[in-house]
Amino acid sequence: MNDRSARPKRVLHIVSGMNRGGAETMIMNMYRHADRSRVQFDFISHREETCDYDPEIISLGGRVFYVPSIGTAGLLSYIKRIRDVLIEKGPFSAVHAHTDFQTGFAALAAKLAGVPVRICHSHNTAWKPNPRFMDAVQLRLFRRLMFACSTALCACGQDAGRFLFGGKKMSKNAVHLLQNGIDLARFQEANSRSKAGMRKRFGIRENALVIGHVGRFFEQKNHPFLLELAGSLKKTGTPFQAVFAGDGPLRKQIEEQAARLGLEDEVLFLGVVEDVPSLMRTFDVFVMPSLFEGLPLVLVEAQASGLPCVVSDTITKETDLGLGLLKRVSLGAGFDRWAEEIGRAQQAEQPAWPDIESALAARGYDAKANLTRLMDLYSISLAEGQ
Known part of the structure; x- marks a missing residue:
């Protein structure tokens, strides 16, 4: 059949761009599970260069369109x-904007184009490390635009929803939580x-305490703190290796800082790693x-791997899967x-896989189950004959 209904x-x-971040990986996890004969994902990216997931998107039948950011285009x-x-x-059945405080402008464009479903999605709990009074005023204005132009609001967690949409919307259950x-x-x-086999594959030391971090090299990830922590550990004589996976605009700066601190032998920069579960x-x-953070996917992935996690207390408690793996510590507590x-x-005991699987499913971190919820938001039925 060649008609539009088929x-x-x-x-x-x-x-912003389909590089390997939490929101982007979440989208791809659902995209891979979708019946693409019934629903297809396309993307507007603000990055003109090819991003990490772009080739896979195209291989799955999706399209990537470049539109300059507000700061570049006006x-x-x-x-x-x-x-x-x-x-x-088009035609498009839905527009789903993931650019936090800028999502209202995307929803406005979709409303002007007559798209019936327009979703604004919050993936963060803050706009910048030290917001000013005028930033809060600006955010209130942006909220009004989101509320006026969207048909649904989404957030990765309670704290992310409160940040972008405000406490009133959360208390009225007006925000859909999509983990x-x-x-x-x-x-x-x-x-x-085998852990030993995986370490050999990635060039990681076998007889050392391996401290891992996966994340884009942006200010909010606080990589300088990790390097100072590594320097403190080195002074104790503890045999360890700190492994950083990811890329981003601050990577070169962090690599130079590691060299200045004399940590070339203790810190390994892997760049972008596709096989995160194995890493x-x-x-x-x-x-x-x-x-x-919003609700960092990589922290869910770490617990899914049975890893004990030491994280800053700025990260929402919602990330704790209840497996006894998560410890939140103040950044001011000292190295x-x-x-x-x-x-x-x-020294923590790794939980068995059935316990991990049960905790993930119970808290909404199963990509397959979330795809069904997402299709409901889009008003798209994946049932035969519909």
């Missing part, structure tokens, strides 16, 4: 360009592999000292306290 429904996701041009994509490349789901089968398989298998402890907690975490 074609898959198309959903347009609006992102506000009116930005709205017009998104509207033009929607009209010229950052993962592919459970990949972690089950990786957890059965997690190489770590002894996962450490995440972020300044702020000795962090080192002490890492030492304790190393």
